[in-house]
Amino acid sequence: MGPWREVRGTWRKAFAWGCLLRALGLCCQDTQGGPLQALRQCDLGLLLGAPLPGDALQRVVGLLQRHLHGLEVDKEKEEEGAPPPKKIQREFPVRPAMKSEASIPYLLCPSLEHFRDHYLVPQKPLVLEGIVSHWPCMKKWSVAYLRQVAGSRTVPVELGSRYTDQEWSQALMTVGEFIDRYVENEFPDHTGYLAQHQLFEQIPELKADIGVPDYCCLGKGDEDDITVNAWFGPAGTVSPLHHDPQHNFLVQVMGQKYIRLYSPQQSERLYPHEGHLLHNTSQVDVEDPDLETFPQFQAAAFQEGLLGPGQVLFIPAGHWHYVRALDTSFSVSFWWS
Ligand SMILES: O=C(O)CCC(=O)C(=O)O
Structure with a gap:
């Protein structure tokens, strides 16, 4: 469509509705990455679209976050006892000499x-x-x-x-x-x-x-x-x-x-x-x-x-x-x- 600020509000709203519908479709599919992909769709709608009535995208994000958080807690329980992840050693950047x-x-x-x-x-x-x-x-x-x-x-x-x-x-x-x-x-x-x-x-x-x-x-x-x-x-x-x-x-x-x-x-x-x-x-x-x-x-x-x-x-x-x-x-x- 061109630069974001030049796209008409009605198109941005249509884009946000599209993202919401797509997100809902992804939630209905019984695939493993569905909720994560749905969250991405909602974020695209929030970033590039226009606000929807009732803050619909934010509300779906809230539901998806809670669902995903529940999955993570289950995963953490499964992983208890596994060795801790490798820590990355970064070199300290040069400290400036200051006057x-x-x-x-x-x-x-x-x-x-x-x-x-x-x-x-x-x-x-x-x-x-x-x-x-x-x-x-x-x-x-x-x-x-x-x-x-x-x-x-x-x-x-x-x-x-x-x-x-x-x-x-x-x-x-x-x-x-x-x-x-x-x-x-x-x-x-x-x-x-x-x-x-x-x-x-x-x-x-x-x-x-x-x-x-x-x-x-x-x-x-x-x-x-x-x-x-x-x-x-x-x-x-x-x-x-x-x-x-x-x-x-x-x-x-x-x-x-x-x-x-x-x-x-x-x-x-x-x-x-x-x-x-x-x-x-x-x-x-x-x-x-x-x-x-x-x-x-x-x-x-x-x-x-x-x-x-x-x-x-x-x-x-x-x-x-x-x-x-x-x-x-x-x-x-x-x-x-
Ligand atoms: O923290 C930075 O890297 C830049 C911050 C800055 O330029 C700003 O806040 O205007």
Whole structure:
């Protein structure tokens, strides 16, 4: 049909109905993989279709999940006593050498007024601590937990370590397949990123484990205007240096990330790509810059830091940010205005 946003709503609704009927048909067949295939159909309907009356697709997903979970419990009982699965040894990625004079400041639970006057209004980055420690995800989430609640769900993933690479592509696969191939795989150079705009709408069990940072109330819009993104991937995934039009609270749930920030005043030294698609992305590889081609990059002032579980990075709108995961990592970002 063409690009998703150009497909008329009636067609998307027809597609969602088609997925639902197909899923029901698969459930009626007495084949072994039927429920899993039905779940995939529902996910395709949720991802590509339009909402159906009574949230029909989500409800069928709930029923299928419960059925599949029951099968898994039976399988686990059967497998009790079997040797534990082989653990994959990954090499630790290089830890960056950081300059302490350029570090991003940290504050423990500042008041709303203090944050507004000293960081939001003057557009200064900050790492906030102690503001999300009570969210259930902080205690609950692990690779095993994600596999348990979302393992059979089909989601879009990005393949390749950074979206500016020639070999970068996108694919649909289940969260379980993503974990097997890219998070727990034996070939660390095969990198994938589950960087997803709809994950929390598609999988309400995960949405129930997160909140919205209180400081978002300083924005002009209401809660529905906040875009919540999931960023799950292995050590070594990189988000190349880029900027976004909205403020961001990047909440770190699992693992550590190295962060580099440049203010919008440095833009000329950062060599943004020409052309519409990547105009918000720098051509420079931040940790291995080609200074012959991009000589001004050396003079660009920056701030840097590590972001660990429970910490929240405030990235003001328009600020350039570069992110590299040092471990298997899950972050949740909140874009707000
Ligand atoms: O965590 C990442 O890799 C990138 C996060 C990001 O770019 C964003 O939230 O805008």
